[in-house]
Amino acid sequence: MEAVNQGLRRARAGSSNEATLLDERDRLIDRISATLPVEISFDARGAVTLSAAANGDLLISGGTVAGLSTYAGADGRIGFTITPGGALVPSSGTLAGFAQGADHIAGQMEALDALALRFANEINGWNQSGLDANGNPGGALLSGSTASALAALALTANDVAAGDGSASNGNALSLANLRGANGIEAGWAALVSQQAQQAASARAQDTAASTRRDGAFAARDAVSEVDLDREAAELLRFQQAYEAAARTVQVARETMQSILDIF
Incomplete structure (x- = not known):
């Protein structure tokens, strides 16, 4: 991400290089935000500053890139730290899923x-x-x-x-x-039943989250006002125009060559 920031600060405004870097920046932001919640801000050139939403520690800012470490306890529970910074307890995202699963x-x-x-x-x-x-x-x-x-x-x-x-x-x-209502067998059955219920609940939450994600993507596309069908038609039109122009140049070159061959 910081390499993209540096490229944006050097890129000429309105150039294709800047557009490519902006696309890459957005792709990386989506990938990072899927891992942990972040706060995002941009400077005048489009370079991004990211900080952890959980504690405000800077992740990427002005050439500084923080390190993220994972540690595991004796019981298998895991945690995260930011260096420089401190302990990180993400509320959502992939890291939160790993911690909750552990x-x-x-x-x-x-x-x-x-x-x-x-x-x-x-x-x-x-x-x-x-x-x-x-x-x-x-x-x-x-x-x-x-x-x-x-x-x-x-x-x-x-x-x-x-x-x-x-x-x-x-x-x-x-x-x-x-054996009985409070016996070992009943305790084992209760443990298995609880696991099954939690697994079903996790699947339901995953389905609901996927629906919300798809809705958010659709809403974002609506705000951007980009019609993919229209863009595809425009692309085809430009391609045909290019082929026509290329054919015109070819005919002109062949005609000129024919004239030169007369002499």
């Missing part, structure tokens, strides 16, 4: 880890409350406190505490009590 994934991972820990505690607590085949209190069946670390311990069938004080399978029958 936040959502981190939140879902935390919920999944909490569910895995609860599952391990309940299964281990159930086995430890019973008696194994040797009449001893049962031990833990699972190790780990996160979804990625959860693992079954190496045990034999005799180590499973299926019995209790009343029957050899009394504790096994009580395993069904872990």
Whole structure:
């Protein structure tokens, strides 16, 4: 973008070079503004100054181009900084989408880890409350406190505490009590349902945003009063006029050559 600014400051007013640079400037502004919200201003030559709408830090101004950095936390959440400047929290655009997506994934991972820990505690607590085949209190069946670390311990069938004080399978029958409206299965179903709802909401928002974008483009084209059909017809007319002029010059050259050949 700054190279375009420098070219605009040197370009002759009204030249084709200036028009090309202005088109390139607008294309780059559209690309940058799709990434993060920006404040835009122009000088007398059309050179642009961009600043972040979130905090006002300059991005491009008078030969200075700021750097944008991304960092990631241990939980996978990401953030952005402007140098020189400070922290950047974009409210919309591609960067905001990345940050929101990372936040959502981190939140879902935390919920999944909490569910895995609860599952391990309940299964281990159930086995430890019973008696194994040797009449001893049962031990833990699972190790780990996160979804990625959860693992079954190496045990034999005799180590499973299926019995209790009343029957050899009394504790096994009580395993069904872990299921229910507030059980692990219900928690997993709720987590999957929440994810599905959020995915559907994101798709709906994308559709609505695309409609607004298309409407904005149509409104901009209406303001510019550029009729593409008319411009195409004019282009065809100029092309035909050029071909006619070129043919006239060719005939004149051939006629002159014929005259010269007489002598």
